Amino acid sequence: MDPAINPLRTLLIDNYDSYTYNLYQGIAEVYGAPPKVIRNDEVEWPELRRDLERGLYQAVVLSPGPGTPARPSDIGVSMHLLRERTPIPVLGVCLGMQALALAFGAEVRHAACGPMHGRLSGVRHSGHALFHGIPSGPKWQVVRYHSLEVPQASLPACLHATAWALAPPDEAVMAISHATLPYHGVQFHPESVATRWGPALLRNFLTLAHEFHGAPAHTLPEGLLPQGPPGTAPIPRPYPCTDDSCGPVLGTPLSARIDLGLVHARLGKGALPSSLGAAPRVFERLFRPAPHAWWLDSAVTDRGGRWSFMGSGKGGALWRTASYLGDGVLEEGLSGEGGASASTTTHRLPGGFWDWLDEDVQARRLCPAAATAAADLPFDFWGGWVGYIGYELGTELGPGAGLAADVAGNPPHASLVWADRLLALDCATGEVYALACHIQGDGRAADEAQAWVAGMLEAVQAVAGEPDGETTPGAGAAGAPQDPVPSPDPVLDFQPRERHERYLDNIRACLQAMHDGESYELCLTTQLTRQGAPPAWPLYRTLRALNPAPYAAWLDFGAHGGPQICCSSPERFLRGDRGGVLEAKPIKGTAPRHPKDPVADAASAAELEASDKERAENLMIVDLLRNDLGRVCVPGSVQVPSLMALESFATVHQLVSTVTGLRRETASVVDCLRASFPGGSMTGAPKLRSMDILGRLEAGPRGVYSGSLGYISTNGAFDLNIVIRTAVVWGDRISIGAGGAITVQSGPEAEWEEMLLKARVLRRAVASVDALGVVAA
Numbered sequence: 055m056d057p058a059i060n061p062l063r064t065l066l067i068d069n070y071d072s073y074t075y076n077l078y079q080g081i082a083e084v085y086g087a088p089p090k091v092i093r094n095d096e097v098e099w100p101e102l103r104r105d106l107e108r109g110l111y112q113a114v115v116l117s118p119g120p121g122t123p124a125r126p127s128d129i130g131v132s133m134h135l136l137r138e139r140t141p142i143p144v145l146g147v148c149l150g151m152q153a154l155a156l157a158f159g160a161e162v163r164h165a166a167c168g169p170m171h172g173r174l175s176g177v178r179h180s181g182h183a184l185f186h187g188i189p190s191g192p193k194w195q196v197v198r199y200h201s202l203e204v205p206q207a208s209l210p211a212c213l214h215a216t217a218w219a220l221a222p223p224d225e226a227v228m229a230i231s232h233a234t235l236p237y238h239g240v241q242f243h244p245e246s247v248a249t250r251w252g253p254a255l256l257r258n259f260l261t262l263a264h265e266f267h268g269a270p271a272h273t274l275p276e277g278l279l280p281q282g283p284p285g286t287a288p289i290p291r292p293y294p295c296t297d298d299s300c301g302p303v304l305g306t307p308l309s310a311r312i313d314l315g316l317v318h319a320r321l322g323k324g325a326l327p328s329s330l331g332a333a334p335r336v337f338e339r340l341f342r343p344a345p346h347a348w349w350l351d352s353a354v355t356d357r358g359g360r361w362s363f364m365g366s367g368k369g370g371a372l373w374r375t376a377s378y379l380g381d382g383v384l385e386e387g388l389s390g391e392g393g394a395s396a397s398t399t400t401h402r403l404p405g406g407f408w409d410w411l412d413e414d415v416q417a418r419r420l421c422p423a424a425a426t427a428a429a430d431l432p433f434d435f436w437g438g439w440v441g442y443i444g445y446e447l448g449t450e451l452g453p454g455a456g457l458a459a460d461v462a463g464n465p466p467h468a469s470l471v472w473a474d475r476l477l478a479l480d481c482a483t484g485e486v487y488a489l490a491c492h493i494q495g496d497g498r499a500a501d502e503a504q505a506w507v508a509g510m511l512e513a514v515q516a517v518a519g520e521p522d523g524e525t526t527p528g529a530g531a532a533g534a535p536q537d538p539v540p541s542p543d544p545v546l547d548f549q550p551r552e553r554h555e556r557y558l559d560n561i562r563a564c565l566q567a568m569h570d571g572e573s574y575e576l577c578l579t580t581q582l583t584r585q586g587a588p589p590a591w592p593l594y595r596t597l598r599a600l601n602p603a604p605y606a607a608w609l610d611f612g613a614h615g616g617p618q619i620c621c622s623s624p625e626r627f628l629r630g631d632r633g634g635v636l637e638a639k640p641i642k643g644t645a646p647r648h649p650k651d652p653v654a655d656a657a658s659a660a661e662l663e664a665s666d667k668e669r670a671e672n673l674m675i676v677d678l679l680r681n682d683l684g685r686v687c688v689p690g691s692v693q694v695p696s697l698m699a700l701e702s703f704a705t706v707h708q709l710v711s712t713v714t715g716l717r718r719e720t721a722s723v724v725d726c727l728r729a730s731f732p733g734g735s736m737t738g739a740p741k742l743r744s745m746d747i748l749g750r751l752e753a754g755p756r757g758v759y760s761g762s763l764g765y766i767s768t769n770g771a772f773d774l775n776i777v778i779r780t781a782v783v784w785g786d787r788i789s790i791g792a793g794g795a796i797t798v799q800s801g802p803e804a805e806w807e808e809m810l811l812k813a814r815v816l817r818r819a820v821a822s823v824d825a826l827g828v829v830a831a
Contacts, residue, residue: 290633
């Protein structure tokens with residue numbers, strides 16, 4: 055920011071949108087100070103009016119949001135501010151502009167050209183000061199997310215149209231300003247990653263606000279006007295931090311903290327063969343027979359997956375389990391002799407699952423000496439929680455989620471194991487590390503950890519020396535197409551929870567909700583279930599061969615009534631490294647592979663890359679995840695290094711984007727998860743309103759599917775996937791979740807077929823295990 059620019063005290067009123075914190079980030083960087091954010095129903099108008107009269111704020115920005123400004127619950131206190139002609143500069147975005155128009159008597163109606171969600175348009179403008187330095191015409195491309203519009207013919211004399219979309223598809227009003235009051239509105243989204251000159255528009259509003267208050271107006275040199283969203287590449291902080299204020303244990307009493315030591319050792323390159331069979335053989339020999347065995351499996355190395363981690367219930371004194379049953383009830387198991395669960399207790403959490411997890415993660419961390427000694431380890435998981443967090447835990451993250459919290463008849467909302475002993479496998483080089491945590495200062499525990507590490511590496515060497523009997527296809531080539539459909543396509547008695555016509559009805563309901571402005575995108579899903587589950591471990595081995603994936607996993611919580619999870623996910627939910635850099639990798643946009651026809655396969659990929667529908671689908675989720683990261687990241691650090699890159703997996707082509715940011719030092723690991731969960735690629739946007747709509751349409755809970763699984767490490771790092779392409783075995787039942795993003799360009803039958811396509815490789819894996827007549831070991 056230009057140091058001569060005076061920071062502006064800005065109030066940002068959030069209309070329950072999922073792009074509000076993109077505005078927050080842009081305002082913070084361009085204005086030199088972050089805005090104060092309040093929800094539109096957080097304070098009553100008399101209280102806010104007093105704050106404005108006292109000069110607490112110098113400008114107000116009204117965020118986008120779902121619904122209509124004609125519905126008081128959708129616009130809240132924003133309408134009071136406008137109708138009372140409050141003398142303060144106001145910028146309304148999307149719904150905010152519509153509220154400005156409605157407040158002064160204009161009409162707000164359904165858009166004549168239909169909903170414009172994630173679509174780009176050229177814009178011409180009148181030369182108003184709000185658009186200083188911004189070209190008028192096709193060079194200025196903006197992103198639109200709206201189903202409603204303000205017809206120019208309905209504008210009263212006090213409101214002037216100042217910008218219009220280029221035809222085609224329409225010439226809709228894209229901006230308005232009041233003739234005498236400092237009120238301005240834009241129908242498009244200046245904060246979108248794909249809007250050009252968005253920061254320049256925010257900068258121009260800053261100038262107008264300063265002029266209103268009699269402050270000197272500053273002109274940013276033309277060469278400094280950014281054409282895209284603000285943002286600089288996040289630079290990791292040093293680890294370990296020598297200042298105890300880094301990574302603070304916020305709100306955790308010192309008496310509750312447990313300082314941890316860490317023992318680790320390695321076997322060098324080539325210690326483990328790179329064939330597909332080596333890692334499963336190590337896991338099967340050394341861990342799988344034990345209760346609570348787990349394997350975070352990077353089954354491919356060319357899609358961000360390099361390190362695999364594995365362990366089991368045969369842990370040390372720190373090992374324990376936790377299952378969240380809903381309604382504040384947590385069941386914990388503690389370690390006994392030989393690592394088995396010795397005792398189980400059930401208790402009610404005063405603050406819910408997320409508060410418990412936050413306190414627990416912050417209370418157990420490596421002591422400075424251990425952190426320094428381990429700083430050169432080339433991976434981030436050094437022990438900590440491993441497991442899954444189910445989709446329904448979105449119920450605890452704010453109003454409007456609309457999800458059933460009842461876990462009766464379904465697996466726990468979350469199941470976790472605190473892994474104090476584990477192996478880390480470098481899938482690219484064959485290196486193997488053994489790690490064991492212990493309580494710092496406990497000499498006996500340190501000796502036991504040292505003995506376990508030495509013994510485990512000896513056991514790995516013994517297993518690695520066995521002949522490789524693996525006959526299934528090799529991993530490491532996720533882009534090699536697999537035949538996705540056996541002939542004939544197996545039905546296998548899987549029954550979708552919503553049958554064909556009901557699913558189509560749900561799609562039509564989604565389309566109507568989007569037409570009415572309630573959502574930009576809705577990620578509708580269903581569950582395909584079957585009584586008579588195949589043995590879970592052979593199923594995972596088969597799935598791994600058919601559909602190798604970078605964020606795959608095998609979790610076995612079946613010994614104590616939990617599920618067994620066979621996951622072949624290609625999608626990262628959220629990763630945070632030791633240096634505080636966050637990364638999300640949303641996938642939106644899917645097309646089938648054609649393994650027997652390279653020409654058709656290339657054509658399918660090209661059609662996906664060129665699809666306006668699929669690109670809009672991806673863009674909406676990228677902007678949503680920028681918002682989620684923006685809630686916890688340093689202003690200016692959120693960026694998109696890769697937008698809609700084509701990646702080809704074994705059975706599908708997909709569009710993958712990458713969003714990064716630098717976590718604020720005051721934000722905990724669980725703050726990051728709370729800000730982003732559930733993953734936006736499984737909800738739609740705006741997130742809360744979309745989840746509410748989906749919760750009313752889908753006939754039951756999603757459970758493990760659509761949630762996340764992975765690890766939270768003792769060093770402040772974490773890595774979790776999106777649980778898709780996954781089979782959940784629970785008792786004698788197997789379920790497969792599948793679905794897709796519904797946008798205004800969706801066709802109901804095509805979406806039904808896409809849902810079946812995503813489930814097909816899992817059904818094929820089940821069919822293969824059934825055909826072999828494999829029984830559980």
